[in-house]
Amino acid sequence: MIYRFATTALVACLAACPLAAAASQSxxxxxxxxxxxxxxxxxxxxxxxxxxxxxxxxxxxxxxxxxxxxxxxxxxxxxxxxxxxxxxxxxxxxxxxxxxxxxxxLMDVLVTTRPLARGDGLGAGDVRAEERDVASLAYGYVASLDQVSGRALARPLNAGTVLTPGMLAGRQAVRVGDAVSMEASVDGVVIHADGVAMGAGDAGARVKVRNASSGKILDAVVSGPGSVAVLP
Structure with a gap:
């Protein structure tokens, strides 16, 4: 009688009590x-x-x-x-x-404060800094007036336009085929390497560069004459 009761209880537990599941990753x-x-x-x-x-x-x-x-x-x-x-x-x-x-x-970039004509120079009163999502700015951006010093506009712009390097005429900090110094940040460590520019533009422009050692093609932003910052 006792044996039958124990067997019945065991069967009931197996049916009603699920087995412990293996730990799963959150x-x-x-x-x-x-x-x-x-x-x-x-x-x-x-x-x-x-x-x-x-x-x-x-x-x-x-x-x-x-x-x-x-x-x-x-x-x-x-x-x-x-x-x-x-x-x-x-x-x-x-x-x-x-x-x-x-x-x-999100980063502060320059935005025009008023309508501007082709050939206009840019001063402090012509632009203001606004925080924008630079990941969505396919044509690059300009972060400071230092990057446009001595430059004129290549085309007219409406007020509220995000300034990009392609809107500026004149100077080019990097030209196609130039030897450039590449700077990249990997896990917080700054690495320098030699490269070759595959595009042209002034500071802030996005260009392709080729690593002179590995031949790998990388995306970069022109940071100054003959120098680029490799995008992460």
Whole structure:
């Protein structure tokens, strides 16, 4: 009788009490890790990054990683308004997941205060600094009057126009084929290398450059005569 009662109780428990599930990786930790890595490694100098990871599929089940997560963005593409961040568990039998992140790179840029004509020079009263999302400015931007000193406008501009290097006539700090000094920041360490300009422009213009040693083509911003800053 006692044996029958114990057997019945065991069967009932197996039916009603689920087995302990293996520990699963928190999806919120994946999202937070992707955002934190972007802010630490891919923020432009002088800019303020605002990043938000998209919700991940709640059906995604990943084993809890026994090692620190490895986070990266493949390739050398500049950060845009949407980034796919790779989060990898390097432990044996680990997994890899992609976290979509919306990014804004906020920075003070120059905006015209009044209508300006072609050939006009630019003074302090012609522009003002406004915070804009430079990740969405495909044609570059101008951050200070020092970058446009002695320059004239190549075309007329309306008030409230974000000033870009392509709107300015005259001087070119870098020309196609010029040997340039490349500066890049990798994990907080500044690295210098020799390169060749594949585009032309003044300070603030986006150009392609070729690493003289590796031959790799990189995106960069002209920082001055013969020098460029490689985009993260």
């Amino acid at each position: 999806l919120d930790v994946l999202r937070d890790s992707a955002v934190a890595w972007l802010k630490q490694n891919r923020t432009l100098p002088g800019a303020r990054m605002v990043a938000e990871a998209d919700p991940l599929d709640s059906r995604l089940r990943l084993a809890d990683c026994a090692a620190p997560l490895d986070v990266s963005v493949p390739g050398n593409r500049p950060i845009s308004s949407r980034v796919s961040v790779v989060v990898h568990c390097p432990a044996p039998g680990g997994w890899t997941a992609r976290v979509p992140v919306k990014v804004r790179m």
